[in-house]
Amino acid sequence: MTVMQAQGGVNLEARQPWIRAALFVLALLISLALHSVLMLDIPVLPPIHPPASPMRPSLPVVMETVRPVPVEQAYEQPDTFRPENPDAFEAIEPLQKTLLADLQASTEAAPFEPSGPAEAEAPLPETRPDPLDYRQEILQIEKFTAEVELERLPRRVVPALPRVEGAPDITFPSSSEAVAAAAAFAGGSGAKVPGMSVVTQAEPPAEAVVELVKQNDPTDAERLQEQSGALDETAADITQVEPIEQILAVDVTTYRATDEDVLYFELSISRAGAEALPVLPKDVLIIQDCSESITRTKLGFFKEGILDYLRTLTIYDRINIMRYSDTPDLCFEEWAPVTEETLAQAARFTQNMRARGQTDLFTPLQQVLKHHQPGGRPMIAVLMTDGRPTMGTVASSDIIANFSRQNQGRISVFTVGAGDRVNTFLLDLLGHNNRGGAWIMPLRDEIPAAVRRTARELSQPVLAHLDYHFSGDSAAEVYPGTLTHLYLDRPLRLVGRAPLGQKNVVLQIVGDSGPIRRDMVFQLDLAGAGDGGEGIRREWVMQKIYKLINDHLASGRVEILREIRDLSIRHNVPLPYGTDFPM
Structure with a gap:
């Protein structure tokens, strides 16, 4: 390409915008x-209107006759009949009489048409009664559980003998003649022995025996000494119990009610410091309700x-x-022991839970009782459910x-x-x-936090199967009457009224720490304890109501419900x- 050609191309490209503008103006x-x-x-087009439709002449309306239209009475659904409502019979009885009268009138008005002669039917085969089986009619005693030899002895009525206060039924020794006569009669010799001869001819008399017994009675001082000796412990009676109060702390608060002459108190037992009892190995059974009443969302929170x-x-x-x-x-x-493999299998088992089917709660609880094994391990069962059984035993x-009643406090249930x-x-x-408690949350999204709290508080049991006693002069x-196990991270609480x-x-x-009794x-x-407020009395009342409810469940007495109210x-x-x- 020459220099002139390159310059010509540059000038052409520079002139293109002016050429495009000129062409645009020309087209416009x-x-x-x-x-224009x-x-x-072109002339202006007139507006187009649709053609007008021809109007039809209106016809006059003439009313020839007027007939009333019967109004059908609307059907009313009768009230549901209830046996305890006697007013329902007032409307039913007239209706029954009317229906019977109409049925009788229609029956009488119907023409009578006699039926044709019946054909002779083949006679039925003669049936003979089954032979009487006397084995079904006779009750026979196959095994005697009581001797009947007394029936062979002759019976006679004897006059009532005067009773001696405190005398035994039979007094020995008896005279040799009376014993010989009784033996001869029992042997069938035909001797006639007066009734109660062995007792009436006893020597010495019953009065003398009573006096002799009274002479051997201990004096009041001897009886008091004997009772005091029974309270003293011997070496064989003393059990190996180790004291542990030095590593535990008790916090006492009281409340004096102005409308009662009583004192309410609360005891809270927890560890005193860093020194602690050895943690017991435990058996944990997690029980999950997977019925339809547990929705998929709620089951997800439980999992x-x-x-x-x-x-x-x-x-x-x-x-x-x-x-x-x-x-x-x-x-x-x-x-299963806690290992990586067992935890992984338990996690898969949990993830595969699905909400389906009805709810039978009592049968799983029976299976829980079979898992208890005697020994030093406390067993803890954690039940997660809404508590609404629909099959089996459904009454709470x-x-x-x-x-x-079957558990007897062996398994701790939360x-x-x-x-x-x-x-x-x-x-x-x-x-x-059952030595446990309950965590009930108002919202379902609080379930994971409640389960984590349960696991944390129950993770370190140190004393199992607790029993408590107060001093004999305490009123x-x-x-509660039954205590939970003692856990390091869960204080033990008691409420009382004295x-x-x-003062x-x-x-x-007392409780078990493995094989050791502590x-x-x-x-x-109580006199120097701090003020705990009226909440102590309210807690005591609730625990008292728990106790009365259990008494009602055991006895069914109605007066217990009145006492609760x-x-x-x-x-x-x-x-x-x-x-x-139900109250």
Whole structure:
């Protein structure tokens, strides 16, 4: 390419914008000219209207006759008949009479048409009665459980003998003649022995025997010495119990009611410091309700809590998981030690839980009782449910009473529930009666936190199967009657009521620390304790109501319900559980 050609190309590209602008102006002028010509030459089109439709002449309306239209009476659904409502018979009885009268009139008006002669039917075969089986008519005693030799002895009526106060029924020794006569009569010699001859001819007489017995009675001083000796412990009576009160602390608070001459107190037992009792290895059974009443969302929260619970177990513990709806299903056939493999299997078992089927709660609880193994390990069962069984044993009172009676405090049961449909009566009493407790949350999204709290507080048991005793001069009424195990991270609480004049009490708590029996003895100064407020009395009233409810479940006495109601009204404490417990 030459230099001139390159310069020519550059000038052409520089002139292109001016050329494009000129062409645009030219096209615009041509468009305006064409539109002007069209507007001047084409005439204006008239507006188009649809053709008018011809109007038909209106016809006059003539009313010939007027007939009334019968109004049909609307059918009214009768009220549901209830046997306890006698007013329902007032409307039914006239209707029955009218129907019977119409039926009789229609029957009488119908023409009578006699039926034709019946054909002779073949005679039925003669039936003979079955032969009488006398074995079905005679009751026979196959095995005698009582001797009948006395029936062979002759019986005679003897006059009533005067009774001697304090005399034994038979007095020995007797005279040799009376014994010989009785022996001859028993041998069939035909001798006639007067009735009660052995007793009436006794020597010495009954009066003399009574006096002789009274002479051998101990004096009052000897009797008091004997009773005092019975209270003294011997070497064989003393058990190996190690004291542990030095590593535990007791916090005492009181409340003096202005409307009562009593003193309410609360005891809280926890560890005193860094020194602690050895933690016991434990057996943990997690029980999950997987029925349809547990929605998929709520079951997801429970599964999240179970996975967190598994992370708190130690290598010294043993684990098992049960899921149930209409039938229970176990993760392991036996107790499994806590290892990486067993925890992974338990996690898979938990993730595969699905909400389906009905709810049978009592059958899984029967399976729980079979998992208890005697020994030093405390067994803890954590039940997660809404407490609404739909099959099997469904009455809450029967489930609580039967399981608690069979368990006898061997298995510690804790319950976890959430939502507004939880059967708090069942969950509370099932835990209260079996060395446990209940965590019931108002919202279902609080379930994982409640399960984590349960795992944390129950992770370190140090003393199992506790019993407590107060000093003999104490008139205190203390609840609960059955204590939970003692855990390092869960204080042990007791509430009581004592006379206003009682200044101090002595408390002893005994429990098992593996194979070792331990106890703690505390002298409690009620007079110098701090003020705990009216909440102590309200807690005591609730624990008293728990005790009365259990008494009602065991006996069914109606007066216990009245006592519960009076206790609630007198202390302004609302009755628990609402419709779940009939009052």
